[in-house]
Amino acid sequence: MKHMVAVYGTLKRGHNNSHLLKGARFIGEDSLSGLTLFNLGPYPGALAKPSEGVLVEVYAVNDQILTELDILEDYFPAAPGDSLYLRKRMATKHGPAWVYIYNRPVQHQQRISSGTW
Template identity: 35%
Template sequence: MEQLPVFVYGTLRSGQRNHGLIGDRVAQRFPARAAGLGLFGDRIPFALDRPGQQVVGELMVLAEAQYEAAMADLDRLEKYHPDRPGDCLYLRVRRPVDYLAENGEWAETPAWLYLTGQAARGRYDENVPILGGDWVAVQTG
């Protein structure tokens, strides 16, 4: 597997309930956004392809020595089965993500992110988006 950073936009973000799964294995984190996606859901967020929209999150650079184990844990949490895509709650995909670099400028990098899979149908309402694409703002607002 290509060792890319991971873009997280929901319960894996800093301060959210699933962040502890990878929190101690993150070497660096940056504010980030993914263009062309919309966010839906209430208890858990689901990202879907939506031109003209964006999802707000964090870019997590995982520690190299713990990368494989962290990705395996993420795949389990997201119910991602590469050999059974129809059974996946989320699909892990490689996408470009913009992040706020240490120099204060926005930059683009490829990253792994989890998009909504077929097994998630019925768990969200596409007519009720998370406005602004920011799960944490909705949870704390």
């Protein structure tokens, strides 16, 4: 396991994309006050904006799982401007972890004030 990833939406345990983290090691939970969560319909998106906190699950993942997560999140390292999400390293209580940050406008999306999806 080479990478730490913090997830906040459909990748969390019990949600429809959690199977992509099979083989990853669950590290623990945290609340990241550097994020604000928005309801995008079938999934949430977080922006790097201060809030009361967004509940995340932190996992240790290998290169293959990280690549699969990049594909799910439409993250294109070679063309970040075309990406639906960007990957940003953020501090968690378990150490630095990658977080997928929504890369589109959210002015018409509802903010999720609870920070929990």
